[in-house]
Amino acid sequence: MSDDANAAHDTYDVIVIGAGPTGENVADRTAAAGLRTVIVESELVGGECSYWACIPSKALLRPAAALRAARSVEGARQVAGERPVDAAAVLARRDSFVGDWRDDGQVSWLDSVGVELVRGHARLDGPRRVVVGERRLTARHAVVVCTGSRAVVPELPGVAAARPWTSREATAAKQVPGRLAIVGGGVVGAEMAAAWSSLGSRVTLLMRGERPLPRMEPFAGDLVADGLREAGVDVRPGVSVTGLSRGDGPVEVALDSGDSVTADEVLFATGRAPRTDDLGLETVGLESGSWLDVDDSLRVTGVPDGWLYCVGDPNHRALLTHQGKYQARIAGAAIAARAAGEPVDDTAWGPFAATADHAAVPQVVFTEPEVASVGLTAAAAEAAGRRYRAVDYDLGSVSGAALYADGYRGQARMVVDLADERLLGATFVGPGAGELLHAATIAVTARVPVSRLWHAVPAFPTVNEIWLRLLETYRDQPAA
Template identity: 55%
Template structure:
């Protein structure tokens, strides 16, 4: 680590017995994932010298080792293969099958072999300090960190404590499931071999991405989706993804729920509410996540353990006196996505530094540099299934619930660019319009490689660009983005 940069190190009563120390620093960031790293970096760059990151697992967090990066590394090789097979000429050059071990090895390379030394090097090179251990709040501005060897360090923050502890998977109330060894998202993305039969409980983003990956790597896959597929998105998006999975041989069960689970002789048996029994070698439970706040010591500052941290626009935690406790990322329950965590982190790190300088006091206006407005109004997300789903802003249902004067424009993606992109291209696009204001408040695209359309939609939503002005944003020909022209024509322009 770099030098102590002027840390105040104060002996405590426990230190005299050799059990702990107390340090006064500028900022304590609880959680060394991508959100925590960005909070710390921005606060330090804003002029706060003594910024400490506390992490009890791998520095870099869920995204680097068990979520975004390894999951997309599992998906990308077979997506490229599928794309080649949709193009006559290219398809003729595909003469072999996917090299499963090479895919798994490349996945592991993106996790650095589950070694965080390069991330630690970045933290130290950025002028931050890392403390390893489990963190708990201990009253105002105090964080007690217990290392793996039992050593205790108490960090006292002059300016702020920022909670960026992320989220953890939830387990549904299925009889017997708690006694059945099963995969969560971590086990799926770090798997060292492909099971012959995989059951996926949950038809959200994680469940469908992993169903896609493992089916294309050779597993027999069944997805049990409860009431809907991709239920948080436009219904048509879920329908198209489910259809594509079925075409690839995945059984997608909708309208039937898991009732009980058991493991016998190495096989997982999942009984559905209809009485049907499904059997597999592995079970992936991907039914959602919750903020990781149970063991953070929230009760010491008057907050409820286990609940999401309620924040104002600047990331300050409500219900705690003063402006010293902040939160960013999944722990807030808002937009639990890596890019949104980093976005919130930038605002929080900047506002902590600004307030330490005597600036940015009081409530922050929407869209100011110190506000996290997009967490509630303009969240972009890509589901890396095949077809991809890319969405931003409000769905039709969400817009109606919010009282928006809704008009929806939707059509199949059938433009010159899509027909060149792949034979038999199947896609769909939808704009949710605020008709009273003449702006886009939500957009969804479904199809091969539509993720690259998403940022233009995000700019339109965030910038509240009037439709008559969007008409003059001419899409290049022949690209899939020509669908923008068709959507605006359908909107009456």
């Protein structure tokens, strides 16, 4: 084949770097629009979420949640008994959900939607050019960075020799450690504390703050801490790790209090960094290893001609798989429109603007109890200078909750913008609370007036009746 033929073969309309959920969704949208699309992946097609994050973590958490649900209802409790989950069966089920860390199915899907796959490490090599090993790819319209993020392990004395877990090891481990120390009280720390304690590990959760889940409503963190303690987790707030030591056996975790924790494994759940190092960003005037700023159509700012996009974690807008997939749908539509010479109006809430990233990001934390939130917390509304009112209600006092579980404990809050009496945010904490979230997401996204929410009648007797109680409280109780 001639050099000209090779060059033509390696010229695509769209080059996507990273075949996780965000990259797959961008490629699906652009290929469906008739654009020749290639996706480059250095690891497994399906990315972090499929093999080391969302899917395996929920597979680890669900069996214990199902058992707790049975034990919370008289009549089922006697059948469920007091035996723990079968750890070996849980790990085997986890393995099945990740395809035993093989990506054959994901690769077949790419082929079915007409997207070419190139295996290897991709680097930018100037405008619209990507190098993968000996191959040089050129994009007519767009290059899309979908490389995700990686766990950050702080530089501490002895940390390398301690061989710490990150989220990858925590979701992929083949054995249950007898003792597990977890550093960090965010979502990963809280969920992995719940998961591994349910599998029989003695878990110690070490965190700098007063409670887990510091970015959520304070009552959410308090209820999760109570749930973890009831599950046998040693929750230690207000402590920092100063160093680690390990020989051939356990790891010793030194604390600033002067105490120490001995564990068989230590997991650091202390934040994420963008996987943009060694990506060649410097060849297009950007800083290597940096988060990438984007506009609402997901184009990277500061790059001439608007050919570079960034979708998902590396743009630091919302490090959640579902939000990255949402961004991918927006970016795919924008790329296709621009390639066709059509106007792209990125007005808020339009088809080419990822507006929900700013106003309506939903999230569920699969602890016991579950935490579900969308939009602004009361603290975030305060920080944004909004005139708001936070309305609270005991979720366990709703009839549907009492039927759902004996002794149901939970809390709900809606945050109302007093300027126009529309929802800014909502948080629900309790067993199965994640199933309440989408109604709140719609209300926040659509900016539904409180007066109209009165006409959204919750079915009786479901836990969704919490909406009626929140609205009654907003109407009947004067603002403080």
